[in-house]
Amino acid sequence: MSQQLESEFIKQLEENQNIVHKICRLYTNDQDAHNDLFQEVTIQLWKAYPKFRGDAKFSTWMYRVALNTAITLYRKSTRRVKTTDYDNVQFKITDLQEDDETAEQLTLLYGAVKQLNDIEKALVFLYLEDKNYKEISETLGISEVNARVKMNRVKTKLTNIINP
Template sequence: MHDTQKIFLQQINENKGIIHKVAKMYMDNPLDQEDLFQEIVMQLWKAYPSFKGTSKFSTWMYRVALNTAIVFFKKDHRKVDKASLNEQIEIADFSDSHEKEEKLAYLYKAVQELNQIEKALIFLFLENQSHREIAQNLGITEVNARVKLNRTKEKLQQIIKKNGYEF
């Protein structure tokens, strides 16, 4: 195997959780999530020659994965099941792992009701990205990222309340 391929596959393996999370944010159905996962990996491979190493691989990966998800979502003409999924934005430490999984499922359902940019904002927020990092990943100003994120968190909380998923 070529060295470039080995390095790429190692990076993908070390950061595959990012791809899975993006796929869950944008697609409700597990088969669609898998399709999106594969599409993201393919786009990362195509774009890999342009990765200069001036930022961390994971930072570059966020940008490619989110852009791919947005394009994939726009191409996908199927209606997303709006059956609500959500949980509090700040994911607390739950003693019962079943309860934690259930609340995460609610969060993902609620996120399905957000638009593509809002999903990206929440995803990056849940990945503990700073306002500056969010702005860089989305190509917007830091102030704009902060404002949009606050509005998106408020919108997500309203979706959670509307659907009766408050805990």
């Protein structure tokens, strides 16, 4: 691949890497798994980059590749016996200064999100990223109406998980 293509890719990845880190946090429980998933997503992005035509924004395309990679690896990992380290169940949010009540609410939310299936997690993630339903539908490859319906169902499901 050309030096120019490589430079463009690195620049785009550096500008948008938080997208990948957020997805990694959503689909992993510890730092090693996070690092492994980040590396795998980066590899998949690099492999797919020459085919990126610019029809969508780079960030939208990146969401799609990253989520598909995370979901594929998540599905493979669920075929094995799964154990949970309860010290790692909640997300490690270090850059936010929150009070005890906010921290407790975040812990409840993240615990509930961890119980969702892979598509539902992706929906919640994109919704919390303030993506509109058009962007969500483009990223997940579903219709806008389907994204709205699924999101309403997920909201109900999360409410039932948090308040049984």
